[in-house]
Amino acid sequence: MNNFPKLHNATWPGLVGKGPDSEPVIPFDSLLEMTAAAEVNGVKFDGIDVGLLEPHFDLNNPDEAKKLADKVSKYNLNVGSLVAPIWAGSAMGSAEQRKTFVDMVRKSCEFGQKLKELGVRHYGVVRIDSAAGVSDWAKDPEGNTKLIVQTFQEAADVAADFGERLAAEGEICWGAMHSWKHMVDLLERVDRKNVGFQADMSHTFLYTMGYNAPEHRILAKEDEKDRGAIEAALKTVTDALRPWTIDFHVAQNDGSVFGSGSHDKTGRHCQATDPNGLLDIAHDAGYWLRDSDGKLTKAVQHICWDGCMFTNSVMESQQTWNDILAALISVREAHGWEG
Template structure:
C-alpha cells in the first residue's frame, strides 16, 4: 500500500483576500513532501487538486504532460485527483438547475481528461476522482431534503457514467459542509440512491468522519454525545464504519480535535490537525484500521494524508512532514500485518 501526501493544503483556504495566507505552489508542496524521510522510507506519491494555481483545468495536453514530468522528477506517482466541481471553478451545484448540473458534469469530464493524460504518461497507475455535491451549506438543500438528495443522486449517476467511459471511478467526499453529504446517514442515503458501487463510492477522511459521529450538521444522526467513554466511541465508530466501509474506495489519514474550522470562502469544515496534536480526538492508527479492513478488495492501493487548511508555517516546517510520514508508516504496517480493529 503506497503512501501519498495531498497537494491541496497548499491551496484550500489560501488566497489574496485580506487575512488569507498566500497559496503554496505545486513545486514547493512537492519539495516539502519529497524532503520527508523516516528510517529510509519516503512518500510514494501525491494526490492532486485539478485547479489553479496548481493546474489550469483548460491546460493543453502538452502542459499537463509537463506537470506530469515535474511530479515524476520528484520521485512521485499521482493517485487520486479532485475534480473542480464548484461554482467559480469549472463546475456548479449538483442539485442546481439543468445548466448548473451540466457544468458539474463538465468538471467531471475535465478531471477524466487530465487523469487520462497522467495515466498515459505513466505517472498515475491507481486512484480515483473525488467529487462532492458542490452545494456548500444546508440552507438550499434543507428546503426539500428528499427531492434535493434525489437531484444530487441523478447528477452523480450521470457523472459516474462519464467516469466509467473513461475507465475511472468516482469517490464522494464525506464532509459535513456538503449538502446531502453532511452526515453519515445522509451520505449513505445518497450512495444507495446512486446505486452504482462499481463506479461511485465513498471517500473517507478521519477528520471529517469524526464530526459525522458527533452529528455536527445533523444532530438527529449523532452517534455520540460530548463526554463519551472510550467504549462508547468505538461502539459508535463500528456502527458508522460498518455502514460506510463497503462503499469506501479512497481513504485519508488525518487528525481532528473536535472543532470546525474555516478559511476564506471555505467555512464550517472539519478541522485537520497535525498528527501529533495533543488535542487530537483520534487514535489515528486504530481508527484507520476500521476503514482499511479488506481495503484491497475495494481497489484501494494507496492512502493519503490530508492536512487541509494547515497554516503555512506548519506546512513549511519539515518536522510536520516527518511526523506525518511516521504516522502513515504505522497505519500501513499495521494494516499489512493484518491487525484489524479488534486486535490493535
C-alpha cells in the same frame, strides 16, 4: 516490510482555506519539493494526490498533464487520486450548473487518463462532492437529493468512459452528504458500480457527533473524549460506510469544527502529533481498512494524508511533512500488506 498501501501526500492543503481573504496560496512546486524531501527511517512518500484547482492547475491547458508528469517523475513520485473542481456548478443547481458540474468531471477524467498514458498514475479515484451547502439543501431535502443523484449518475457515466471511479467525499459541509445516514442514502440512490465513498478520518469522525445533522448523532456529548465510546461510534459509522469506501485519507481531529478563508466550517484537521487529537491514528484507521471480522479489505491501493487550513508557517516546515509521513507509516505497518 509492507509495501501496500502506497503512501501519498496531498497538495490541495496549499489551496484550501487560502487566498485573498486568508494567507497566500502555497505554490505547487513547494509542496512537491517538501513531499519529496520527507523521509523517516529510509521510507519516503510514494506519491501525491492532487486537487485540479487553479492556480495549481489549468485544465484548459493541453500540456498541463505532461508538465505534472515531468515534475513527479523528477522526484520518483506517482499521482493517485484527483479532486475534480466542480464548485462552479452545484449538483443540485440549475440545468446549466449541473451541466458544468459534469463537464468538470469529464475534464478531470481526461486529465487522469493522460497521466495514466504518461506512466505516472496507476491507481486512485476522482473525488467529487455535491458542491452545495447544507442550509441550501435543507430548503427541499427530497427534491435537492433527487437532483444530486441525477447529476452524480450522469457524472458516473462520463467517468466510466474513462475507466474512472468517482468517490463522494464524506464531509459535513456538503448538502446530502453531511451525515453518515444521508451519505449511505445518497450512494444507494446513485447505484453506480463506479461510485463509492471517500473516507477521511477527520471529516468522518465528525459524523459521530452529528454536526449539521444532530438527529444522526451517535457519540453523546459527555462521551466525546471517552475512548470506549469513540471506538463504538466509529464502528457504527464504518460498518455503514466501509462497503462503499474506495479512497481513504489518514488525518487527526480534536472534535471541533473549523474554516478559514472562504471555506465553510468542517472537521478540523489537526497535526499528526497534536496532543489534543481524539483519534488513535494507527488503530482507528483499521476501522476503515479492515472488515468487521478484522480482515484487511485491500479496497484501496494507496492512502493519503489530508490536512487543510493549517497556517503557512506550519505547512512550510519540513518537520510537519516528516511527522505526517511517520503517521502514514504507522498505518501501513498496522494494516498493510506485501504485494
